[in-house]
Amino acid sequence: MSGTRIERTERLLDLLLCLVATSRPVSRATIRSVVPGYDSAPSESAFERMFERDKDELRGMGIPIETVLDSGGDVEGYRAARDWALTEVQLTAEELAVIAIAASVWDEAVLADPARNALRKLESVQPDPVRMSHSVAGVRLHAQDAALLPLLASLRESRMVSFDYRAANGEEVTRRQVDPWGVVARDGHWYLVGHDRDRSQVRVFRLSRIQGTVTVTAQPQANPAPSGTDIGSLVGQMSAELQARATVRVRAGAAAGLRGRQSVDPFADAEIEVTAATQGQLVGRICAAGEGAIAVSPTDLVQEVVITLRTIRDQHRGQVHR
């Protein structure tokens, strides 16, 4: 073998096999002398660099490499944790077929690659999936927001995150420190719900407004969600985006858009609360309901609705002069 330069992939695979083959930790010295590829290291420090890099690479792939200390606190050696391999999962062909569809749901978004890799792993221990025609095959989840991956990791590890966030109504970008409670996909957007440490309040953040990368800090979660918290319902209620409110009287059976998912009887006149990011948006939504909705308060919003409707009426009066 000597003289042949060993490919790095080969060295990594041999290192992995060396670490999984034994339940006893393998010392660095043993690794250096045994695993092909390290013999080409010209010096102890060159070997150290190669080995550190390889170890990080394997860990980056999700392989749990344990560092075992001896009674004196020195590193005795390394080994792969017992659960490095996929546990026995017995999937039926139908279950695997559904998982294959699930893996295709991610729309070339950040989670498309992990989904494909996961499918490949599951397929490798199962019979070939039955190809079924599913009407759900066209369902898509969008997660272009690169923030999703670190946020999911922070939730798994219960750690605080920090990121730069651009407010809904301006250019202002502020650094936020958040104890994450959960992420929510709704209406094509992803939201983070969490406890904002600087504001000491629960806040909702839209992932597409996060600037740059999300840092998963070493700090453990300090303000976890009270048990039984319905993360999903928080997004609708307290999104920081929803800063305009109005009371609106809606006619029976009408104003479906304004009523949204409110639980009032749709076939009765009702007075409902409506929210939007800005007053302008709210005015637009109320006007769009036409005679199906009458703004009740606040006064300045009611006036704006009336002025807007008058403008539109006058714009569409008579013939166009051009």
Add this chain to the structure above:
Amino acid sequence: MSSTSAARLSRLLALVPWLYAHDGVTIDEASRHFGVSPAQLEKDLWLLILCGLPGYGPDQLIDIQFWGTDARIHVIDPQALERPLRLSGDESAALLIALRLLAQVPGGHDRGALLSAMEKLQQAVGGSAPDDSVVIDSGTADEVVQAIDTALAGQAALRIRYSGSARDAITDREVEPIAVRTVNGRAYLEAWCRLAGAVRTFRVDRIQQAAVLDRIPDREQAREQARETSTSDQSPDADDLLATARLPQGVMAEILVHESARWALDVYPMEAVAEQADGGVVARILVRDPQWLVRLVLSLRGLVVVLAPDALRDAVGAAAEAALQGYDEPSTPRPEGT
């Protein structure tokens, strides 16, 4: 930050167990499954048989046979690699989140398999699975999904409460489901609508309630109608035209778009025809349902004005006038014959 070596190692670690479980596949089949060229796959195999457990004697190396006239692959000894790597946190999250989304979409897929697959995956990954902290809100209540599934499976009719977009109205109607389709990631229920006496397409997330009714006596009529219309009305922009009477060819309206509403050109099916000196633009927009255009113009707060045809101009003006009646506005009679 994975290197090319790591990417290749990932493939190798998935390749061995897959080949072990699929004894006798050809190099072509394997390369297709892993999305690499046959030449690359052969290189992978050559690399694998050089690797093994410390000692590296004949019994300690990975043993794969892939020569011979039929070029079929047989894994004789996978050493420690008969199972793939465990799922990473991202990988299990990607699958479980997607499965949870699928569970919220009706449409006659194998719900039993879906739920058991979720359970098994969750078990396989132990504590690292997302739970209450990841919410996929498709906007559809579980009861609605189940009712649609039941109706499709048992060929039964449904009573639905539908929150229509174009008419902005909530209606209760009886429908005979034909199929669930997804367009641009959204689920739609295609059904014979007894109220309209025609096939209609309903956005599933706008169905607020659904209850299963009687069995459908004869679906031939609905199927026939579905065949006639299914090609024309599934355009990506059809969202707001659904569950309304469709004018198959629609009418072209001319509108003046104010400078500060130019974004609407990208959002709605509009086409700019003449730039204005003040930064505005005259555009054409395809209108299949007059009420849809009226609502669109009202929502744009005076930044869009309908120029033609007169019937649509009048409809917008009349809608604004009608809305003003709710505010003690003095009614302004429209001058006749201008």
